[in-house]
Amino acid sequence: MNVILDCDPGHDDAIAIILAASKISPLHIEAITTVAGNVGVEKNTLNTLKICDIVGLKEVPVAQGSTRPMVKESEIAEEIHGESGLDGPNLPAVPQKEKIDQHAVDLIIEKLIGAKEPITLVPTGPLTNIAMALVKEPNIKANIQEIVLMGGGTFGNWTPAAEFNIYVDAEAAKVVFESGVPIRMFGLDITHQVLATNETITDLQQIKNPVAEFVAELLEFFIQAYKDHFDFDGGPIHDACTVAHLMDPSIFTFEHVHVDIETKGEFTYGMTSVDLGGVTGKAPNVYVATDLNQDKFWSLFKEAISAY
Numbered sequence: 001m002n003v004i005l006d007c008d009p010g011h012d013d014a015i016a017i018i019l020a021a022s023k024i025s026p027l028h029i030e031a032i033t034t035v036a037g038n039v040g041v042e043k044n045t046l047n048t049l050k051i052c053d054i055v056g057l058k059e060v061p062v063a064q065g066s067t068r069p070m071v072k073e074s075e076i077a078e079e080i081h082g083e084s085g086l087d088g089p090n091l092p093a094v095p096q097k098e099k100i101d102q103h104a105v106d107l108i109i110e111k112l113i114g115a116k117e118p119i120t121l122v123p124t125g126p127l128t129n130i131a132m133a134l135v136k137e138p139n140i141k142a143n144i145q146e147i148v149l150m151g152g153g154t155f156g157n158w159t160p161a162a163e164f165n166i167y168v169d170a171e172a173a174k175v176v177f178e179s180g181v182p183i184r185m186f187g188l189d190i191t192h193q194v195l196a197t198n199e200t201i202t203d204l205q206q207i208k209n210p211v212a213e214f215v216a217e218l219l220e221f222f223i224q225a226y227k228d229h230f231d232f233d234g235g236p237i238h239d240a241c242t243v244a245h246l247m248d249p250s251i252f253t254f255e256h257v258h259v260d261i262e263t264k265g266e267f268t269y270g271m272t273s274v275d276l277g278g279v280t281g282k283a284p285n286v287y288v289a290t291d292l293n294q295d296k297f298w299s300l301f302k303e304a305i306s307a308y
């Protein structure tokens with residue numbers, strides 16, 4: 001399966017890339033594109049390149065994307081991911097790998113227009129690049145297999161109503177959710193069930209390879225940030241759910257429902273209105289993840305990282 005990872009690394013974005021690039025992964029990464037989100041797009045790009053160095057993704061093109069949301073000002077999540085966007089591990093200041101000299105939106109369009117087989121888009125940050133690509137070249141829709149994204153939920157983590165990725169660029173999310181392209185959504189209802197704990201770190205330390213060590217260091221920071229900021233006992237590795245599902249579609253279960261994006265509410269901007277009760281009578285446009293098999297998820301996680 002061919003995928004484009006569109007991301008803002010980000011501790012959990014990093015884990016998503018690491019799973020996708022593992023030897024046991026059936027995914028072929030066509031490109032990795034970056035977007036303003038957890039921190040500014042330049043930092044997110046540097047982090048992506050450093051992750052590629054660590055996992056040996058030499059050939060995969062990395063393209064930098066949108067510097068800010070479509071309509072409103074940027075908003076970042078430094079309190080969760082640190083000043084660099086990937087605080088914790090001691091990484092070299094300058095990555096070996098270089099980004100390509102093409103904008104992410106243009107690379108996404110080029111890849112999709114030239115695709116011999118449909119490509120699955122995997123956005124794990126704000127949806128700015130994906131919306132921009134759909135607006136700039138609507139013909140790409142024919143070659144998108146599905147958009148498998150992390151975002152939204154029936155409650156928020158940035159406001160009481162809104163999850164960070166959707167809140168940062170709700171206008172972009174509206175374009176994407178109304179595009180008619182098949183969407184699979186991993187919102188907070190599911191990702192808060194996928195909690196990395198100190199036990200996860202101990203398991204990783206036993207694997208004894210540099211990637212496992214890197215993930216353990218990422219999680220040490222991330223778990224502490226979730227403790228300090230949300231008083232959580234564990235760090236939800238939100239973005240990793242998207243890739244885990246693509247690697248093993250039997251882990252998660254879904255409901256096919258209608259989802260609207262709120263862009264006007266005084267208190268609800270960026271909310272995903274998830275019609276689980278079927279009260280709108282509108283046609284379903286999103287497969288929303290509602291449940292998972294914990295054993296299968298964590299076995300896949302460990303197997304993928306052990307394979308490095």
Ligand code: BDR
Nearest residue numbers: 010012077124164165238
């Ligand atoms: C989402 O926001 C980011 O901080 C994470 O990387 C994830 O994509 C969770 O709300």
Ligand code: CA
Nearest residue numbers: 010013124125
């Ligand atoms: Ca992210």
